Amino acid sequence: MADISSQQSMPTVDESARGTAIIAYILYLIGWPTCHLSTVVALILAYIKRGEVRGTIWESHFDNIINTFWVTLVAGIVFGILCVFVIGIPLLFGLAIWFLYRSIKGLVRAIDNKAYF
Secondary structure (H helix, E strand, O other): OHHHHHHHHOOOOOHHHHHHHHHHHHHHHOOOOOOOHHHHHHHHHHHHHHHHHOOOOHHHHHHHHHHHHHHHHHHHHHHHHHHHHOOHHHHHHHHHHHHHHHHHHHHHHHHOOOOOO
């Protein structure tokens, strides 16, 4: 009986959360041609779903989606201002690569049913 109770206390994989994470990552990736309108939709989805996935592997995905958005937004603004001094151009390029890396890594890990981290 101890095995049954320990299995019940373990978080179960929520297919709805998995689907939402995959959709959010896809929205992130199609954000580039849509002027990031879909990225904002993904952010809203992540905030809505985050409370439901506490303690599961999906929490790391929604935290990644939210953190990636805010870091990219703040860094993008700073790097955009630095474009006046030319140094911002390569920094923006690096930021775009970082954003794509985190989005693609998250998508692959979500498809594989694994935590982001």
